[in-house]
Amino acid sequence: MDLYECISKRRDTRHFTNEEVPEEVLNKALEAAHAAPSVGLSEPWRFVVVKSEPIKKQIKNVFLDKNEEAKLEITDENQKNRYETFKLEAIEEAPIGIAIFCETQASESFTIGTIGNSNTLEWSCACAIQNLWLSLTEQGYGLGWVSIIDYPKFTEIFDVPKTWKALGYFCIGKPATDYDGQPMLEQIKWKSRAPKPYVKYI
């Protein structure tokens, strides 16, 4: 698929069919992720593919708790009532999910490019996530990024090194909808996209 078709079709998906995700689809997407740029060639991305139902249940609970907190932050009653009707994850329905982590401790004594900002490693992981997302879209699958979680509690679910920092949980499957070709939050009229990016020239 052409790059731009892929970029424009990519959606943050929260509605999936119950179709399985073939291993070769996932592997292709993970290879695309692994071809992302990384600061100092650190390749800090770490993927934990989740199929276990009990683990999904635990992740769902971490989401539910955090989502209660989120609701408390909404001061406008009308907004809060609307928010409560939104489907913001598909942790238990999506056939698979991936917990994605950033290895914050380098294997070598010096990593080029990390001196200015310690978040550079996470940014590399986000670039890998975008590649993963585009590849899944290209293959007819969808991904939904779940960030409404208590990150430390989420990380505790997994038996991972203390130096791994989570970027979130990513639900993967066949999309049950394309949200009429727009972000779900736009389709449900929560928010509109800006027609153009903010660009200043100097």
Place this chain on the structure above:
Amino acid sequence: MDLYECISKRRDTRHFTNEEVPEEVLNKALEAAHAAPSVGLSEPWRFVVVKSEPIKKQIKNVFLDKNEEAKLEITDENQKNRYETFKLEAIEEAPIGIAIFCETQASESFTIGTIGNSNTLEWSCACAIQNLWLSLTEQGYGLGWVSIIDYPKFTEIFDVPKTWKALGYFCIGKPATDYDGQPMLEQIKWKSRAPKPYVKYI
């Protein structure tokens, strides 16, 4: 161009010809960036396109200062000597550059998905940067992410709101080399890519 060709051809470029970057090329790439996913549809990316030579000079100085600090972090003498020979930016030679910022303050009182981790906004910007990068690659242009900078000093160069957090400076132009189809740090034998991504299944 096919997505995978684009993903595999994308390089962190530090060697450019002096060819100009046409306005339509840049606009197409910025539109691709703007089609990235963003937490709660926040679209927090902000682009400042730099053509001004005096501004480039200031950015270069911020890089040079930070790079001196970086050298002090390298304990191995042989490594340090090698590092000093590396070309890690093209701030003054690249015809244009973009300073990319993340707007950390939402325009609305509540942004979906940001409660768990305040870095979610920056991750959205990194996804946009990956789209920008892929589009420039697709159009025959290259991008180099400069992160060896003092981020607060870098931000001071620009007249931007205090709520904008910089992700770095991005050199853009026609690549003078493809580094033999591999990352420059691999070509110069500083580091090798891992043959496969780290994936665990549960």
